[in-house]
Amino acid sequence: MATEAHGEAGAAVGMPQLDFSTWPNQIFWLLVTLVVIYLVLSKIALPRIGAVLADRKSTITNDLAAAEELKQKAVEAEKAYNDALANARTEAAKIIAAAKAEIQKDLDAATAKADAEIAAKTAESEKSIAAIRDGAAAAVAEVARDTAAELVTALGGAADAKSVSAAVTARLKG
Amino acid sequence: MATEEGSGLQIHPMDQFVVKPLFGDGPIQWYTPTNVTLWMGIAVLAVIALLVLSTRRRAIVPSRGQSVAELFYGFVHKMVEDVAGHEGVKFFPYVMTLFMFVFLSNMLGLIPMSFTTTSHIAVTVVLAMLVFLTVTLVGLYRKGLGFLAMFWVTSAPLALRPVLAVIEVVSYFVRPVSHSVRLGGNLLAGHAVIKVFAGFAGAMGLASVVPIAAIVAMYGLEVLVAAVQAYVFTILTCVYLRDAVGEAHH
Secondary structure, eight states, X not given: OHHHHHHHHGGGTOOGGGOGGGHHHHHHHHHHHHHHHHHIIIIIIHHHHHHHHHXXXXXXXXXXXXXXXXXXXXHHHXXXXXXXXXXXXXXXXXXXXXHHHHHHHHHHHHHHHHHHHHHHHHHHHHHHHHHHHHHHHHHHHHHHHHHHHHHHHXXXXXXXXXXXXXXXXHHHHO | XXXXXXXXXXXXXXXXXXXXXXXXXXXXXXTOOBHXXXXXXHHHHHHIIIIIGGGTTOOSSOOHHHHHHHHHHXXXXXXXXXXXXXXXXXXXXXXHHHHHHHHHHHHHTTSTTOOOGGGSHHHHHHHHHHHHHHHHHHHHHHHGGGGGGGGSOTTSOGGGHHHHHHHXXXXXXXXXXXXXXXXXXXXXXXXXXXXXXXXXXXXSGGGGHHHHHHHHHHHHHHHHHHHHHHHHHHHHHHHHHHHHHSOOOO
């Protein structure tokens, strides 16, 4: 088509494609070129690129598998963590309950002991207060007798110890 | 047609295709290093740079160059596997060789002042004949005479089969012709047209913006053509290979 048109039109220049004297040269160098390219490709380039592509494919597959495995592990770890957390919570609740019970027991014992001590102390105090009160009453009678005897003597009377004591005792009762 | 107008303008659109010796001016023997040698050598270097040097680190995370190499590998590998079938994968290095050579030669040919090896019928015919011979020999070797069954269209009515067989045989032998002329013709035409426009641009003074704009547009188209023709050449190779190695599908 275009080839022929140009071929005929360009008769002045001729058509180098149809100059058969150069064909052996072109064919020779073409065959050399093809053999060289074929050897370069089949011995070096293509095995290398094929290996790289296969490598990449297996790397990607392995990485995906590893990622899947890690994901699985993460899920498991999370589960274990949650389990541990739940266990710890139950344990903690148990410990808290036990501690509470113990504290309550101690508290009760201490309260009872304190109550008992307080009761004992109260009783003791009451006893000593009673003793003191009795002592005080006796001392008052003594003082009253002594004072009465002194007063009688001071007023010039003869103090008869017996009668003074009787009089004071009667007054104290009254 | 362009050259008729351009004859007064000294346009030589075909000069770029002339095969010249690299050294001296002697006759071209089969072994003479020529511009063909030079540009095929550059194509080989480009293949090495693109597919060997860029992948030398064998990185799991590829560099830019390695990505490109892997892109080419994946593209051609998938094409071979999809089109030629699973059995065709053992021809992958061969198909890859053809693709890289055609693609890089086409692209290198678009560099101004370069020489486009794939615009020569000699080159494309050899490439196509290699495919044709490979397909025929591999087909006969693997399938024996069963390979010839692909010319006998069993899905057609019996009366039509001999006629179809003749058509199939003719089309089979026309394959290398169409295979090679398609590639060579496309590149030849595109490069010649660009050269003609360039000739106009040199002769038209200020108005040469028009041909220059046309060259820019043509160049874009030619980049597309260079890639598409490499793709077409390769995928046709795979289609033909399927006849030789694939399951019976006629």
